[in-house]
Amino acid sequence: MKVVSLFLLFLYGHIFAQQVQDVDFLKAEATIQPIFSEKKVKGTVKYTFKVLQKTDSVYLDAINMQITKVALEGVQAKAEANKIWLIGPFVKDREYVAFFNYEANPKQTMYFIEDQVWTQGQGKYTSHWLPSIDDMNDKIEFDLTIAAPMGTTVMANGSLKSATERNGLTYWDWDMQQPMSSYLVAFAIGNFKKKSLTSTSGIPIDLYYHPKDSAKVEPTYRYTKVLFDFFETEIGLPYPWQNYKQVPVRDFLYAGMENTTATIFSEAFVVDSIGFNDRSYVNVNAHELAHQWFGNLVTETEGTHHWLHEGFATYYALLAEKNIYGEDYYYWKLYNSAEQLIELSEQGKGESLLNPKASSLTFYEKGAWALHILNELVGEEAFSEAIQNYLHRHQFKNVTTQDFLNEVKAVSNKDIARWEADWLQQSAFKAEQAYTSLIESDFIRDYFEATALRRIPLSEKIIQLKTALTFPNDFIGQEAIYQLDGEPISATIALYKKGFESNNLYVRQAIAMSLEIIPKQLRVEYESLLDDASYVTQEAALYLLCSQFPENRTLYLDKLKQVEGFQNKNIRQLWLYIAINSDGFSESEKKQFFQELEAYTTSKYSFEVRELAFAYMLQFKPYSEVFLRSLVNGSVHHYWRFRDVARNMLAEVMTEAAAYATVVSLLESFSEKEQNYLKSKFELK
Numbered sequence: 001m002k003v004v005s006l007f008l009l010f011l012y013g014h015i016f017a018q019q020v021q022d023v024d025f026l027k028a029e030a031t032i033q034p035i036f037s038e039k040k041v042k043g044t045v046k047y048t049f050k051v052l053q054k055t056d057s058v059y060l061d062a063i064n065m066q067i068t069k070v071a072l073e074g075v076q077a078k079a080e081a082n083k084i085w086l087i088g089p090f091v092k093d094r095e096y097v098a099f100f101n102y103e104a105n106p107k108q109t110m111y112f113i114e115d116q117v118w119t120q121g122q123g124k125y126t127s128h129w130l131p132s133i134d135d136m137n138d139k140i141e142f143d144l145t146i147a148a149p150m151g152t153t154v155m156a157n158g159s160l161k162s163a164t165e166r167n168g169l170t171y172w173d174w175d176m177q178q179p180m181s182s183y184l185v186a187f188a189i190g191n192f193k194k195k196s197l198t199s200t201s202g203i204p205i206d207l208y209y210h211p212k213d214s215a216k217v218e219p220t221y222r223y224t225k226v227l228f229d230f231f232e233t234e235i236g237l238p239y240p241w242q243n244y245k246q247v248p249v250r251d252f253l254y255a256g257m258e259n260t261t262a263t264i265f266s267e268a269f270v271v272d273s274i275g276f277n278d279r280s281y282v283n284v285n286a287h288e289l290a291h292q293w294f295g296n297l298v299t300e301t302e303g304t305h306h307w308l309h310e311g312f313a314t315y316y317a318l319l320a321e322k323n324i325y326g327e328d329y330y331y332w333k334l335y336n337s338a339e340q341l342i343e344l345s346e347q348g349k350g351e352s353l354l355n356p357k358a359s360s361l362t363f364y365e366k367g368a369w370a371l372h373i374l375n376e377l378v379g380e381e382a383f384s385e386a387i388q389n390y391l392h393r394h395q396f397k398n399v400t401t402q403d404f405l406n407e408v409k410a411v412s413n414k415d416i417a418r419w420e421a422d423w424l425q426q427s428a429f430k431a432e433q434a435y436t437s438l439i440e441s442d443f444i445r446d447y448f449e450a451t452a453l454r455r456i457p458l459s460e461k462i463i464q465l466k467t468a469l470t471f472p473n474d475f476i477g478q479e480a481i482y483q484l485d486g487e488p489i490s491a492t493i494a495l496y497k498k499g500f501e502s503n504n505l506y507v508r509q510a511i512a513m514s515l516e517i518i519p520k521q522l523r524v525e526y527e528s529l530l531d532d533a534s535y536v537t538q539e540a541a542l543y544l545l546c547s548q549f550p551e552n553r554t555l556y557l558d559k560l561k562q563v564e565g566f567q568n569k570n571i572r573q574l575w576l577y578i579a580i581n582s583d584g585f586s587e588s589e590k591k592q593f594f595q596e597l598e599a600y601t602t603s604k605y606s607f608e609v610r611e612l613a614f615a616y617m618l619q620f621k622p623y624s625e626v627f628l629r630s631l632v633n634g635s636v637h638h639y640w641r642f643r644d645v646a647r648n649m650l651a652e653v654m655t656e657a658a659a660y661a662t663v664v665s666l667l668e669s670f671s672e673k674e675q676n677y678l679k680s681k682f683e684l685k
């Protein structure tokens, strides 16, 4: 029932823009059943809404949904491609209740990935799977019941009231007590277990994980309680929701998403204690948690004020990291983001923080900088009071930049007009002001002194570099190593030795990443990098050692034969690639290695694993059938970045006659979506 008369369209045009003023949706109680085999969703939803102004019609956003049943007395319902209309009359100040049964094949927002289903509402529309209001300004209490296959686990917004079995499914009944914007509604289904903590204030915190990753729970979620307690104290307003939960999922589109009480994040952050040193979840963990206040509790009215979400979450995550890693780290991150912002600004591409189309760099990093400077300007006490008043006054409501500024002005007698012009309105980045703030830090002054040595010949700075490598600060020590790059090796041996001896993980990593040839005199030291607690270091060292000293390959490979590396299996995949190309293994062993590497290209693995496997498999010709199938499959993946990689590689591979012939011969066996892509791209019939 998708036909609607021109008359109706005309009539609704006016209401479309103003519904938030006419109708207030209060509560949604939905039962959602994802159908894994068909990648579709069946649901029933009950909406309670209050009519604020007499009106003839009320809509809900509902994209390509088949409404199978509607119940609301005295009301007619119509489904359009993107909306469900309820045709009244509706009386001012009266509450109504409407029920729908519906089905949909969500093209986005809800994703079926192997044995998981998860949602992503921001940047997409929740109305792909749940009739709702795609407008941040209508905050609704969403109570979800998710029907999932028995044996799987569900996480969703709010607290779990019950999980009951009916008709071969488990119904997970979740309860929210406060309203939120619809982009924050979420759930995830999968094979998960959880570890439970409690914040010092008594809020339950559940940390979900895949059973195979049970040994990685501690390093992955390290500092979670510290972060939580820190935010409650620092922000000064208690955590506003019933509980907090986090779950890592496969093939996620972003680093993390701050769904209310229910953060979903990328499985790539699941690390062991070695991976933690290179790629920890701490920053994302802090960022999404900060959003529970900044974004979820107080929500922008529109994109112009997006920095109230991202700038604040970035700034508060930085404060939380300062609390854990110390002040040097805080300034180091500010310095790095300033460098990026200065570069953007110097290219004439600087953006105002109030530009709704600004880049992430602006919303996140310039936003954090603006708050850092504001905090310095008005002082910590006033800043903190303003934040508390701002959150308290507007909790569970929507906000503009002006709302925040009003609170700052109310508690501080400092004139912030200049700051507004410089940091909110102006598009260029205030580099000098940032620099003045940075050199407040002793560490940054020392670091700048170290970078100033870049212009000085090596022979004149040996003593300074030696000092920098003797009791190294992570960043200054790395800087000293980078300054050895391109210098005659005979003049640098002693300094590299100092670097190795420092036993500083990041200084040694800088050596692994920057040395292109291993001098004979450093071979033993270089070999010791294989034992470092860093998968970045191990990967670089294994590669260079095996290329430069092929006679020792078996020895090096033996050392790392049990190591997987990051979630993308960086060490394992490199290991296989080298082993396949080595003499030390039999043909049947090599065949096994090849099959293992080949399997990593398939959809049984995450796109991070697959992307790396693609790069290795490209080296082996003729291309195998499994690999070609994986490239075709990757070319229709839901995640555009990975899809582009697969498409570009497929295009390259298809220029070879043998690969082209294989793909043509397999055409019939591909899915409809894959066939359509191949046909349109390569003119196959």
Ligand SMILES: [Zn+2]
Pocket: 287, 291, 309, 310, 313
């Ligand atoms: Zn964010």
